[in-house]
Amino acid sequence: MHLLNVKEVVKDFQNHRALNKVSMDVPTGSIFGLLGPNGAGKTTLIRIINQITAPDSGEILFNGKKLTRNHIFRIGYLPEERGLYKKMKVGEQTLYLAQLKGMSHAEARKKLRSWFEKFEIDSWWNKRVEELSKGMQQKVQFIITVLHEPELLIFDEPFSGFDPINVNLLKHEIFRLKDKGATIIFSTHNMASVEELCDHICLINKSETLLSGKVSDIRSQFSTNLIQVGFEGDPKHLRSHLNKRFEIQEINENRISTAMIKLPEGCRPNELITELSYLTEIHSFNEVIPGMNDIFIRAVESASGKKTGYE
Amino acid sequence: MNKIALIIKREYLSRVRKRSFIIMSILGPLLFAGLMIMPAILASIEDKEVKKIAVIDKTTIFTSYAVSPPKSVIPETEYMKFINLNNADLDSLRENFDNTGYYAVLYIPENIFNSERAILYSNKQPSLDVSSHIENELEREMENMKLVAHDIDNLEEILRNIETSIHVSNIKWTREGKEKKSNTGLVMGIGYASGLMIYMFIFIYGSMVMRGVIEEKTSRIVEIIVSSVKPFQLMMGKIIGVGMVGLTQFLIWVIFTGVLVAGTSAFMGPGMQGQENAVTQTAGNELFSERIETPAPVQEMADDKQFLYDIIGSFESIEPFRILIAFIFFFLFGYLMYGSLFAIIGSAVDNETETQQFMLPVTLPLVLGIILMANVMNNPDGPLAFWFSMFPLTSPVIMMVRIPFEVPLWEVLLSAGLLIFTILGSVWMAGKIYRTGILMYGKKVNYKELWKWLKYNN
Numbered sequence: 001m002h003l004l005n006v007k008e009v010v011k012d013f014q015n016h017r018a019l020n021k022v023s024m025d026v027p028t029g030s031i032f033g034l035l036g037p038n039g040a041g042k043t044t045l046i047r048i049i050n051q052i053t054a055p056d057s058g059e060i061l062f063n064g065k066k067l068t069r070n071h072i073f074r075i076g077y078l079p080e081e082r083g084l085y086k087k088m089k090v091g092e093q094t095l096y097l098a099q100l101k102g103m104s105h106a107e108a109r110k111k112l113r114s115w116f117e118k119f120e121i122d123s124w125w126n127k128r129v130e131e132l133s134k135g136m137q138q139k140v141q142f143i144i145t146v147l148h149e150p151e152l153l154i155f156d157e158p159f160s161g162f163d164p165i166n167v168n169l170l171k172h173e174i175f176r177l178k179d180k181g182a183t184i185i186f187s188t189h190n191m192a193s194v195e196e197l198c199d200h201i202c203l204i205n206k207s208e209t210l211l212s213g214k215v216s217d218i219r220s221q222f223s224t225n226l227i228q229v230g231f232e233g234d235p236k237h238l239r240s241h242l243n244k245r246f247e248i249q250e251i252n253e254n255r256i257s258t259a260m261i262k263l264p265e266g267c268r269p270n271e272l273i274t275e276l277s278y279l280t281e282i283h284s285f286n287e288v289i290p291g292m293n294d295i296f297i298r299a300v301e302s303a304s305g306k307k308t309g310y311e
Numbered sequence: 312m313n314k315i316a317l318i319i320k321r322e323y324l325s326r327v328r329k330r331s332f333i334i335m336s337i338l339g340p341l342l343f344a345g346l347m348i349m350p351a352i353l354a355s356i357e358d359k360e361v362k363k364i365a366v367i368d369k370t371t372i373f374t375s376y377a378v379s380p381p382k383s384v385i386p387e388t389e390y391m392k393f394i395n396l397n398n399a400d401l402d403s404l405r406e407n408f409d410n411t412g413y414y415a416v417l418y419i420p421e422n423i424f425n426s427e428r429a430i431l432y433s434n435k436q437p438s439l440d441v442s443s444h445i446e447n448e449l450e451r452e453m454e455n456m457k458l459v460a461h462d463i464d465n466l467e468e469i470l471r472n473i474e475t476s477i478h479v480s481n482i483k484w485t486r487e488g489k490e491k492k493s494n495t496g497l498v499m500g501i502g503y504a505s506g507l508m509i510y511m512f513i514f515i516y517g518s519m520v521m522r523g524v525i526e527e528k529t530s531r532i533v534e535i536i537v538s539s540v541k542p543f544q545l546m547m548g549k550i551i552g553v554g555m556v557g558l559t560q561f562l563i564w565v566i567f568t569g570v571l572v573a574g575t576s577a578f579m580g581p582g583m584q585g586q587e588n589a590v591t592q593t594a595g596n597e598l599f600s601e602r603i604e605t606p607a608p609v610q611e612m613a614d615d616k617q618f619l620y621d622i623i624g625s626f627e628s629i630e631p632f633r634i635l636i637a638f639i640f641f642f643l644f645g646y647l648m649y650g651s652l653f654a655i656i657g658s659a660v661d662n663e664t665e666t667q668q669f670m671l672p673v674t675l676p677l678v679l680g681i682i683l684m685a686n687v688m689n690n691p692d693g694p695l696a697f698w699f700s701m702f703p704l705t706s707p708v709i710m711m712v713r714i715p716f717e718v719p720l721w722e723v724l725l726s727a728g729l730l731i732f733t734i735l736g737s738v739w740m741a742g743k744i745y746r747t748g749i750l751m752y753g754k755k756v757n758y759k760e761l762w763k764w765l766k767y768n769n
Contacts, residue, residue, distance in 0.1 A: 014763055050538040052750070077538040081752070083531030088325060099317050100539040144535065 002061075003028040003152055003183040004049070009058035011044055018044040021058070022209050024202040026152075026185060031178055033198035033215070034187040035292075037300055040204045042187050043080065046154055049185075050077050062152070073102040076150035080157045080187075082141050084129045091125035094144055101148040108147065115143045119169070134161050142170060146177060153177060154185045159193060171197065191293040201292075205300050215292070222295045225263040226288035227272060230256050233280030241279055246272060256283050314540045318548025319555065322523065326556045336560060340567035344575065361389075362414035362441060365396045365404065369421045373452060385417075385448040391441060393417075401432075408434060417445060424453070498715045499688050505638055506684050506712035508561075510677055513646050513707065516557040517653040517673075521666065523549050524657025524749070533749045542746035546658075547738070550650040554643060561642070565635075637714045640727065645707025648734045649673065651741035658748030659756045668757075680708030691716035701726050703733035740765060 004026040011019040019041045026032045036042050047053045049060060051072060060067040062074070085093055091112070098108035116122045119139050129137060138161050146153060155174075159167045174197065178184060186198060194201065194215075201218065203211040211218055226249070231238070235251045238259065242248055245267075249260040263272060269287065276282050290298075326332055366383040368374045373384050374395055383393040394413075396404070404416055415433035423429060429449060431437055458466060524546075527533040536545055656669040680699070687696040691713045700710040700718070706726045714723070747764040748756070 047750070052534070052537050052542075072539060075538070077535070079531075079534040079538070081531045081534055083529075083535075085325075085526075085532055086530055096317065096321050097535065097539070100314055100536065102539075141535070 001028045002026060003063060004185075005061040005064075006045070006049070007059050007061070009045065009048060009055045009060065011041075011048065011053070011055050017207050019048075019055070020207040022204060022207070023058075024209065024212055026183060027200060028183055029178065029181060030200045031174070031184045031186055031198050033194045033201035034185055034204070035189075035191075035194065035201055035296060036204035036210075041207045042204055043156065045204070046077070046079075046156060046185070046187060049152075049154065050075060073148065074151045076101075076145040076148065076153045078141060078145040078153075078155045078158055080160075082138075084137055084140065086130040087128060089125070090127050090129060090132070090140055093129060094140060094147070097144045098147050103148050111147055112143070115147065119143065135163060135166060138162060139166065142173070146173070149180075150182065152183050152185065154187070156187045157189070158186070159188070159190065191291065191296055194292045203296065203299055205303050210299050210303055211295075218295060219289055219292075222290045222298065224288060224290060225265075225267075227261045227263060227269060228284070228286045228288055229259045229261055229272075229276060229282065230284035231259065231276065231280040231282055232256055235259070238276075238279055242275065245275070260288070315544045315548045315551075318540065318545060319552040322549050322552025323555050323559075326519070326553065327559060332556070332560070336563045336567070339560070339564045340571055343564065343568045344571035361392060363392045363394055363412060364441070364445075365399070365411070365413045365416045366393050366419070367399055367401060367404075367416065368395070368397050368419045370419055370423060371397060372456065373419055373449070384452055385445060388444065391444060405432070408432075415441065419449075423449075501634065501715040502688055502691070502712040503684065505634065505715070506680070506708050509638070509642055509645060509707050509711045510681050512557050512561065512642050513649045513677060514674070516553050516646055517649040519556070520550055520553050520650045521653035521657040522663065523553065524654050524745075525660065525663055525666075528658070528749055528752075529662060537746075537749070542749060543742040546651075546654050546742060546745045550647065550654060554646050554650065557646060558639070558643070561639075634715060637723070638711060641707040641711050641730075644727070644730050644734060648703065648707075648730065648737050649677070651734070651737045655741045655744045655748070655761070658745040659751075659761060661752060676702075676704035677708065680705040683709060684712050687712050691718075697722070701729055703730045706730055743767065 002025045004024075006022060006024045006026075008021040008023055009019050010017070010021055022041065022045060024032075024034075034042055034045070044053070048055050049067070051067065051069065062071045088096075094112050095105065095108050098112065099105060103111075113122075116125065121136070121139060124132065124136065124140070129140070132140070142158070145155070153174075158170060158174075162170060171193075174184060174186075186194070188194060198215055200214055201211065202209060232255070235253055235257055239248055239251070242261065245264065247262040247264075249262060251257055251259045261272060263269065269285070273282070273285060276285075366373075366385070368383065374381050374397060375384050381395050381397070383395050385393050387393055396416075401416070401418060404411065404413075408416070415431050415437050418430040418432060420426065420429065429445070431442060431445065455470075458470070463469065527536070527545075533545075540548075652673045656666050656673065659669060660666050683695065683699055683705070687693075687699070687709055690696060696709065696713055699705045700713050700722070706729065710718070710723065710726050744761055744764045747767055754760075
């Protein structure tokens with residue numbers, strides 16, 4: 001079941017095509033990472049989903065139905081370029097923005113109060129926004145985004161400008177929202193947080209979809225077949241015996257040495273274990289799973305035809 | 312609640328509660344009332360000082376010896392005393408002038424009938440009141456003497472009979488065959504004031520829209536808002552909200568000024584007439600300022616009253632209510648048009664310093680309206696007045712100048728229609744450019760770029 005289907009969306013600006021037949025399916029209840037280098041078209045796509053701009057062609061389905069103006073109330077959006085009215089008081093401003101999202105005054109007030117308590121910012125209610133620090137303002141913006149309990153949440157670089165404590169607070173809230181059934185689209189350059197949060201991703205590069213799917217699938221798809229082995233024994237001995245079938249990329253000699261060994265195509269890890277068990281004392285045996293950071297760089301660089309250091 | 316109403320409410324309240332708005336609301340009327348009342352107050356303060364004027368009458372014919380000590384024939388007023396010093400020496404007077412306490416020395420030479428000149432010596436510029444009083448009285452005295460020389464019977468009686476004072480009352484024939492009193496000076500004053508006010512309001516509140524748009528852009532709240540409402544709703548909400556601020560300010564000014572003027576007039580009590588003179592004088596009534604010099608004080612009082620009735624009568628003929636309605640219409644719609652143009656500028660730039668290149672074409676027609684005002688007032692039915700009160704970019708100012716002069720209804724309606732038609736176009740155009748512009752950062756925008764935005768179909 002998908003909450004959002006983006007189908008072959010095209011968007012042209014005067015001199016370039018911002019999105020070229022971009023498709024992605026966001027499963028209901030997932031945290032979906034929308035990735036891509038700067039200028040890839042992420043913000044344009046997000047704006048199209050928010051109906052700030054319209055696509056030139058292609059369509060977007062929300063819960064299986066064509067996206068319309070009414071869906072605005074069911075989406076919460078935290079833009080990357082975000083700000084607040086500086087001269088306006090925090091309480092008044094959050095109330096205003098909540099009402100623009102279709103909430104009643106009373107309902108907005110009640111929910112705001114409970115969020116303010118949760119974030120321990122009650123005392124800010126009557127402060128002007130310009131009196132708050134940037135991090136404080138971002139807390140307020142986060143509350144505004146999630147206050148109307150939207151089914152779809154779109155966060156564009158949500159953690160920039162937060163200290164680690166508040167990043168954790170936010171992550172905690174994002175997981176809680178997910179548990180309550182919200183679907184979250186998460187656009188970021190911070191690959192560590194993608195690994196930590198996302199279960200699906202879509203990687204856009206130069207206006208086109210490069211990768212799309214479950215994070216676990218993509219990572220195994222990008223698997224390098226590298227095994228890290230910790231062993232006790234003579235590295236030369238290991239080298240001379242394994243080199244016929246396996247490619248030993250490097251060995252760090254120590255009391256317990258580590259070796260990076262590449263499995264040939266079609267070879268299962270057990271075969272290596274069998275070989276190794278004759279040669280050395282195995283202390284550890286791990287498959288090296290590529291990080292999202294590596295995947296990102298490899299995918300983007302190979303798409304632009306560059307030679308990468310991994311191949 | 313309707314979203315556009317929410318936006319209007321925020322735009323309105325956030326400005327009305329500002330300290331600057333409250334200060335302007337109080338200062339504005341004080342300023343206007345001051346402009347109306349000050350001349351009267353100043354005049355009355357100035358006149359309080361009693362001026363002693365020494366008269367050296369070499370002819371002695373302007374001196375009445377019937378009383379002791381002899382007096383000059385120039386009548387004294389409350390604040391002007393004339394002291395006869397026929398025997399004094401002009402040179403010694405000059406040397407001791409500072410110690411004598413005289414305001415001035417009037418020297419009437421023996422040959423005054425030939426030269427028609429007298430001299431008023433003083434160490435500072437004598438006030439206009441003093442010199443005109445002396446001139447008038449000497450003239451009258453000399454005219455009388457010349458008449459007496461003709462040896463006419465019953466001269467005094469004849470003189471009393473022929474003394475005349477004419478005031479031309481304008482009465483307009485309306486289409487319905489009624490007669491209406493009118494007063495050119497008052498009409499011009501009102502036309503001028505309304506034209507200027509429209510210009511001021513459009514400028515102040517138009518650029519307020521622009522600054523509001525820039526504020527939303529630079530504070531980066533705009534993307535949060537347009538993910539909830541359409542850019543067009545945000546723009547219209549802002550324009551309407553700010554317009555209502557302008558209207559509120561205007562109504563506060565009208566009411567407050569009225570209260571202030573009425574209150575001060577009541578407080579000043581008997582001095583009222585002087586003020587009314589001042590008021591009408593500031594309204595540009597030259598006729599009246601000449602009449603003020605009528606010699607006989609009793610006559611003057613009566614004239615003043617008659618004149619006041621005239622003013623009130625002609626004020627009624629101008630129909631202040633009609634002008635107010637027209638003002639509010641042309642203010643609102645003129646503002647709506649310029650407001651949308653200012654919104655375009657605000658959306659196209661990143662900060663206020665970049666607005667310069669776009670400001671000129673918007674402000675030019677407004678300033679043109681002000682430049683043409685004098686011309687239009689001199690000939691309110693001429694072709695210049697007609698065409699510029701039809702052209703939508705100048706019509707709010709020019710039509711407002713013309714309206715007190717009674718413009719044919721069809722012209723007003725045509726002008727209003729053209730204005731509304733243009734507004735539809737300018738608002739549509741603003742909406743298209745605005746929604747692209749507000750999300751565009753760090754880009755140097757030129758007219759070509761704006762034209763492209765206009766053609767986007769997002």
